Amino acid sequence: MSDLDAFITGLPKAELHLHIEGSLEPEQMFEFAQRNGVAIPFASVEDVRAAYEFSNLQDFLDIYYAGADVLRTEADFRDLALAYFDRAAADGVVHAEIFFDPQTHTHRGVPFGVVANGLLAGMDEAQRKHGLTSKLILCFLRHLDEADAFRTLEQAQPWLDRIDGVGLDSSEMGHPPAKFERVFAAAGAMGLKRVAHAGEEGPPAYIHEALDLLQVDRLDHGNRALEDPALVARLARRGMTLTVCPLSNVKLCNVASVDVHPIDRMLKLGLRATVNSDDPAYFGGYIGENFRAIAQGRGLDRDQLATLARNSFLGSFLDDDAVAAHLARLDAYLEVV
Ligand code: HPA
């Protein structure tokens, strides 16, 4: 391992943009398919990996929703979550705020509680096993309508003490944040944090809507804000956290390569950017790989990498004392390396 690899791995960090269904590795897809008696349209793990060539978000989503069909039982969701936390812990993640897509499961007959209880069991186990803390964010699928999102929020009621926020994901183009203004207001009134994918493929106007209509506490991706200087200034002034996902941006053809990724431009513009893995099983790497890819591609130095890690704690939904404790641990690490 090079010095830089070791520095990145040891850097305490939080992951703020991770779809747990997107951590389903091909090997696990076969394992779950077999134990649940589910047929999958692939002959081998290599076949699955070969299918992961995407030219846009929708290409990926089609295969991602198909893959999720092997997830049936509480044990599946627990094992899925724990496998992610094992990898995250090995990459120096000490806190993770993970997304789940309940509608992907309830629409095929898997009850909300099976999903939530399984994930929560995995989260509890990760805390015992690794000391890794986590929070759960319920994402509404934006290609479905708002009434469906309201039904999902209703189904979540018994678990709201263990769910920290709501998010908005799936096909962005043609499904602007405005479509979900009322359900986000309802979630906010319940005390839930609010985040939304915006500006991944969609225009800067969608980011304005996420801020103005959804009142988001954090912005997922946000890359296309760079096209709108007034928006950049607004985000910087507010200290809005952007959960940037470099390998995802490249795999979904939103950025040509990590060599031209705008992560350092975002930092220079005063944006509170963070590095995250999005759907690591599909996009070629977990958070450590994302850090390494941009460090190499953009020649980031240790100070810039440390800023990205610091931003991950500042942008988390942890309370002030916990954030201060993580920042102190990060500073202590930077003192000794
Ligand atoms: O990268 C993504 N973008 C939008 N929706 C998603 N759902 C899973 N991953 C993604």
Ligand SMILES: [Zn+2]
């Ligand atoms: Zn995402």
